[in-house]
Amino acid sequence: MLRAALLKLSDSKRLANWVTTNEKTRKMSRRFVAGEELADALAAAKACNDMGMHASLDYLGENVSTTADAQRARDAYLEIFEAIARERLHANVSCKLTQLGLDLSSEFSEGLAMSIVEAAARHDNFLRVDMEGSNYTQRTIELVKRVRMQSPAVGTVIQSYLYRSEQDVQDLLAYGCRIRLCKGAYKEPEEVAYKSKADVDNNYVRLMKMLLTSGFYHGIATHDPKMIAATIRWASEKRISKDDFEFQMLYGVRTDLQRRLVRDGYRLRIYIPFGRDWFPYFMRRLAERPANLGFFVRNFFRK
Numbered sequence: 467m468l469r470a471a472l473l474k475l476s477d478s479k480r481l482a483n484w485v486t487t488n489e490k491t492r493k494m495s496r497r498f499v500a501g502e503e504l505a506d507a508l509a510a511a512k513a514c515n516d517m518g519m520h521a522s523l524d525y526l527g528e529n530v531s532t533t534a535d536a537q538r539a540r541d542a543y544l545e546i547f548e549a550i551a552r553e554r555l556h557a558n559v560s561c562k563l564t565q566l567g568l569d570l571s572s573e574f575s576e577g578l579a580m581s582i583v584e585a586a587a588r589h590d591n592f593l594r595v596d597m598e599g600s601n602y603t604q605r606t607i608e609l610v611k612r613v614r615m616q617s618p619a620v621g622t623v624i625q626s627y628l629y630r631s632e633q634d635v636q637d638l639l640a641y642g643c644r645i646r647l648c649k650g651a652y653k654e655p656e657e658v659a660y661k662s663k664a665d666v667d668n669n670y671v672r673l674m675k676m677l678l679t680s681g682f683y684h685g686i687a688t689h690d691p692k693m694i695a696a697t698i699r700w701a702s703e704k705r706i707s708k709d710d711f712e713f714q715m716l717y718g719v720r721t722d723l724q725r726r727l728v729r730d731g732y733r734l735r736i737y738i739p740f741g742r743d744w745f746p747y748f749m750r751r752l753a754e755r756p757a758n759l760g761f762f763v764r765n766f767f768r769k
């Protein structure tokens with residue numbers, strides 16, 4: 467119930483406005499968000515690289531309501547690819563289609579996504595299109611497939627909590643699409659998504675096996691030691707090299723596990739969000755682990 471309440475609150479513009487302008491909560495957001503400026507994200511990516519980890523930079527923002535905001539987000543992504551190349555970072559980029567105007571029009575959003583993917587290709591880099599709530603799944607997959615037909619510099623995300631995901635994996639693999647597998651972070655009805663952790667986890671393992679034996683390079687995004695162990699077991703059983711896939715984790719989450727994977731010779735990419743529009747992302751991180759909420763409430767009231 468707490469998870470559902472936090473995910474519902476993540477849509478509240480009034481709460482977002484209060485939380486993102488309060489000095490104390492802004493500081494607390496740093497647990498999960500690298501900072502508000504591109505320079506903060508570049509510094510975090512450099513620190514990851516120094517520890518043997520790759521990065522994916524996400525300029526936070528979603529559900530924009532004007533074409534001007536979407537175009538500004540596109541420009542920010544073009545700048546990020548320039549900066550990654552200039553700083554010689556081992557980093558790619560993640561973005562959400564609703565930040566590129568998907569709520570306004572699929573065609574408009576696709577045009578912006580295409581120009582970002584062209585920039586990624588020019589820099590021999592890669593754009594990962596994040597997966598949002600299930601209202602957007604079909605449109606995201608269709609759009610990514612169309613862009614993928616024009617450039618290999620794009621991939622997307624599959625969520626194991628959705629019933630449809632096995633079909634989507636097969637569909638995307640037919641396009642040679644690189645996939646990030648995650649469990650899923652949104653509030654979904656039972657008509658479309660598994661509700662029990664056991665079902666979500668079983669589906670995660672099933673999809674992970676499909677991805678690892680597909681012959682393409684994919685990202686296994688999780689902090690769950692059981693999912694990680696299942697991946698390592700499957701890779702070893704099928705003689706899949708440690709260089710043929712990567713683990714992915716979120717900035718600020720399970721840094722102990724991050725270091726252990728790198729020490730054991732696995733590839734690891736850290737998802738580094740930055741920007742001023744951090745409220746919905748932050749709320750999803752709180753929702754994933756109720757203990758986080760207690761931690762933040764205690765810190766908020768501490769003098």
Ligand SMILES: Cc1cc2nc3c(=O)[nH]c(=O)nc-3n(C[C@H](O)[C@H](O)[C@H](O)COP(=O)(O)OP(=O)(O)OC[C@H]3O[C@@H](n4cnc5c(N)ncnc54)[C@H](O)[C@@H]3O)c2cc1C
Pocket residue numbers: 595596597598623625646648649650651652687688689690691693714715716719720736737750751752754755758
């Ligand atoms: C790189 C990356 C990209 C992602 N992209 C997307 C996306 O595009 N779309 C989408 O819907 N979701 C995305 N997610 C989020 C994902 O769907 C899950 O909500 C999130 O990763 C938690 O699931 P888990 O696999 O870690 O397993 P869980 O079973 O939720 O957690 C396992 C353990 O991980 C730790 N943990 C997990 N989350 C937290 C947290 N917030 N704070 C502290 N500890 C935590 C805890 O120790 C927990 O016991 C992404 C996740 C990662 C790692």
